[in-house]
Amino acid sequence: MSHPTSGSENESRPLLRRFGLLQAIALNMSNMLGVGPFITIPLLMSALGGPQAMVGWLVAVLIAIPDGMIWSELGAAMPGSGGSYIYLREAYGRETFGRLMAFLFIWQFILSGPLEIASGYIGFARYTGYVWPGITSSGTLLVAAAVGIVNIVLLYRRITSIGTITVSLWIGTLLTTLAVIVTGAMHFSAARAFDFPPGAFSFSLGFLFGLGAASRIGVYDYLGYYDICYIGDEVKEPGRTIPRSIIISVIAVAVIYFAINLSIIGVVPWREFVPASAHPESGFVVSLMMEKIYGAKVATVFTAMVLWTAFGSVFALLLGYSRIPYAAALDGYFFKVFGRLHPTKKFPYVALIVLGVISIICSFFSLDAVIDALISTRILVQFIGQVFALILLRRRAPDMPRPYRMWLYPLPSIIALVGWIFIFATTPWPVIVLGLGMLTLGAGVFLAWSWRSASWPFAPASPDAPA
Numbered sequence: 532m533s534h535p536t537s538g539s540e541n542e543s544r545p546l547l548r549r550f551g552l553l554q555a556i557a558l559n560m561s562n563m564l565g566v567g568p569f570i571t572i573p574l575l576m577s578a579l580g581g582p583q584a585m586v587g588w589l590v591a592v593l594i595a596i597p598d599g600m601i602w603s604e605l606g607a608a609m610p611g612s613g614g615s616y617i618y619l620r621e622a623y624g625r626e627t628f629g630r631l632m633a634f635l636f637i638w639q640f641i642l643s644g645p646l647e648i649a650s651g652y653i654g655f656a657r658y659t660g661y662v663w664p665g666i667t668s669s670g671t672l673l674v675a676a677a678v679g680i681v682n683i684v685l686l687y688r689r690i691t692s693i694g695t696i697t698v699s700l701w702i703g704t705l706l707t708t709l710a711v712i713v714t715g716a717m718h719f720s721a722a723r724a725f726d727f728p729p730g731a732f733s734f735s736l737g738f739l740f741g742l743g744a745a746s747r748i749g750v751y752d753y754l755g756y757y758d759i760c761y762i763g764d765e766v767k768e769p770g771r772t773i774p775r776s777i778i779i780s781v782i783a784v785a786v787i788y789f790a791i792n793l794s795i796i797g798v799v800p801w802r803e804f805v806p807a808s809a810h811p812e813s814g815f816v817v818s819l820m821m822e823k824i825y826g827a828k829v830a831t832v833f834t835a836m837v838l839w840t841a842f843g844s845v846f847a848l849l850l851g852y853s854r855i856p857y858a859a860a861l862d863g864y865f866f867k868v869f870g871r872l873h874p875t876k877k878f879p880y881v882a883l884i885v886l887g888v889i890s891i892i893c894s895f896f897s898l899d900a901v902i903d904a905l906i907s908t909r910i911l912v913q914f915i916g917q918v919f920a921l922i923l924l925r926r927r928a929p930d931m932p933r934p935y936r937m938w939l940y941p942l943p944s945i946i947a948l949v950g951w952i953f954i955f956a957t958t959p960w961p962v963i964v965l966g967l968g969m970l971t972l973g974a975g976v977f978l979a980w981s982w983r984s985a986s987w988p989f990a991p992a993s994p995d996a997p998a
Contacts, residue, residue, distance in 0.1 A: 550766045555759040555776035556783075557701035558847050562755025563784045564704050565844020566654035568791045569837050571748050573813035574899055575792075577806040578744035582724060582796055583731040587745025592785045594746075594950035595753040597943030598914065599781045601921050603774035606760040607935040608924075610769030613858030614760035614851075615640075615913050620864070622920035622927075630864065630987055631977055632916055637859050638973035639908045644852040645886055646905035647754060649893035651845035652678050653901065656894075657814035658841065661834045672895055679891035682845055686853070686883055688876055700843030707836040708787055711817060715794020718824055724797035743957020750954060751902045752788065755844075756781045761851035764858075770934030795820055849890065853883040903958060907966035910955045918948045 550558070575584050605618040616633050623629035652675040659674050660666050666674070685696065732738075759766060759776050766772050798820045804813035812819060817837060822830035857879035860870035873880045893901060921944060924931060937943055955963065982989050 550759065550762065550772070551768075552772050552775055554698060555766060555772050556779055557698045558762075558851065559756055559758050559776055559780035560784060561701045561704050561843040562758045562847040562851070563753060563780060564708055564787065564840065565755070565847075566651055566658070566837065566841035567752035567844070568708075568788055569817045569840070570654040570657060570814065570898065571752055571902075572792060572795055573804045573807035573810070573816055574902075575745050575748045576796070576801050576804070577808070578748065579731075579738070579741040580805065581726075581728045581731050582801055583727055584741070584745040585792055587742060587747075587749045588788060588792065590742065590746040590950070590953075591749025591753050592781075592788075594750060594947060594954070595756060595781050595785070597947040598950075599756050599777045600937045600943045601917055601947060602757040602760055603777045603935050604921060604933060604937050605917065605924075606757070606763060606773040606777070607770045608931060608933045610760075610763035610766060610773060611858060612762055612764040612854040614757065614763065614855065615917060616855055616859050616864070617763075618920050619912070619916055620862075622923045627987055630981070631974070632912065633859065633864050634977045634980075635912045635970065635973045636916070637856060637865050638976065639912055639969055640852075640855060641886075641889070642969065643905045643909045644848075644855070645890035645893045646901050646908075648679075648682075648845050648848045648852070648886070648890035649675075649896070650751070650898060650901050650905070651841055651848065652676075652890065652894035653898050655838055655841040655845070657898075658818065658834055658837050660811075661815040661818040662831055675894040676891050678842065678845070679887060679894060682842070682849055683884060683887040685846065686850055686878075686887075687873075687880065688878070696846070700839070700846055703836065703839040704843045707833075707840045708791060710833060710836065711794050711820070712787070712790045714821065714824060715790070715797055719794065719797040721797070723800055724793055726801070740957050743954060747906050747954055747958065748902060751906060753781070753784065755847070756784070758847055758851040762854050764854075774935035798823060845890075849883065849887055853879055853886055856882040856886070903962045904965060907955065907958050907962045908969050910951050911966060911970055914951045915948065918944050918951070 575587060576582065578584050578587065602614075606614070609617050609621060611617050615636050619636050620629040620633035623632045655678050656671045656675040660671065663670070756777050759773055763769055763773065795817060799816060804810045804816050804819075807813040815834065815837075818830050818834045821833045825833075856865050856869040857872075859865035860867055860882075869879070869882045869885070871881050872878060921937070922941065925940070955966070958966075978988075981987060
């Protein structure tokens with residue numbers, strides 16, 4: 532088997548390698564932290580009816596760390612714009628099943644990517660409700676849409692200035708999370724934080740599915756540790772920068788998340804915002820925490836910091852995700868129009884605009900529906916697909932240059948696979964049907980597209996295609 536390319540075919544792509552380790556960590560952590568822990572804690576606690584739901588965070592991190600190792604090995608070996616698109620294409624055979632896997636990834640990504648970005652817009656709009664108490668439902672939707680438009684405008688520029696903006700947003704994110712942790716530590720009440728309801732850890736089928744729901748929310752909050760992989764063509768020394776930024780980001784955010792959770796429930800009794808559906812104020816629970824301690828004026832200032840953090844997250848997401856359809860289109864695996872670069876500023880403007888607009892549309896749905904939909908549509912092709920992609924490449928291309936190799940292989944791959952299966956299996960059945968339906972529909976569209984273009988499986992594979 533010929534070695535997969537370390538990127539995309541066109542080595543002369545005019546993308547600038549300006550993202551070093553600091554910028555890579557900033558991109559990942561801005562995505563991971565973002566507004567997630569500030570808006571999902573009420574949903575998390577509602578999943579199991581109390582602080583025992585924090586076990587879901589543990590399950591999530593036990594999935595994220597080994598999965599991060601998978602991303603690190605694949606990303607270091609094949610640093611090109613597109614991330615999963617490249618890994619799946621090369622591992623399963625560029626002109627055979629790799630075409631199907633790459634297509635299915637882009638297909639599900641056109642929905643799951645914007646859903647993830649939309650969750651940030653929803654969180655931003657919810658926290659706006661604290662500083663704008665009389666805001667209506669339609670007003671909240673307008674705020675989410677406005678943030679989406681501003682995000683597109685800010686990203687409509689060269690990567691050189693984007694690196695600076697990313698670090699600036701990251702600093703704001705760290706300051707916000709630090710303020711929550713320090714405040715929580717100074718006013719922490721263990722009795723309040725660990726006020727477990729009767730039978731909190733009684734194992735049952737209901738507990739198992741509740742744990743699955745809590746873990747799904749935890750996974751959602753960790754999403755983004757791999758964001759740097761999507762802009763591999765723009766990373767300095769990718770063989771070293773990509774794996775280091777992923778591992779550092781996962782470990783750092785795991786510690787930060789645990790501290791944030793304890794800080795909030797150690798100040799605000801969880802019964803005041805659980806179940807989330809019965810407490811509208813749960814949409815800005817961290818603002819309530821600050822108000823209890825410092826008063827409304829300080830809470831308002833802090834809410835502005837949360838809004839900054841939320842925007843930093845969606846900025847990082849749209850930046851990375853806009854490169855995926857671009858890479859696929861340039862290689863002939865997606866519509867050609869997505870492969871266009873801006874004539875003077877050299878960035879994939881068509882992909883940026885399309886994903887940005889779809890994200891705005893997705894922000895009109897509820898947060899829990901958005902989270903469930905994006906996780907279910909992403910697991911099968913991307914996360915589980917990459918587990919087997921790494922295994923296939925280890926077997927079929929043992930001499931492939933690997934600047935980073937997974938520690939304790941294959942144990943982390945097995946742990947990640949079991950974790951993703953658990954998350955998917957405990958998802959509500961309508962969402963499972965959505966995920967499987969999207970996959971089935973995508974396979975049908977792929978076959979129709981392949982038949983019309985006389986490509987695999989309706990044409991012989993090229994002589995130099997991987998066996």
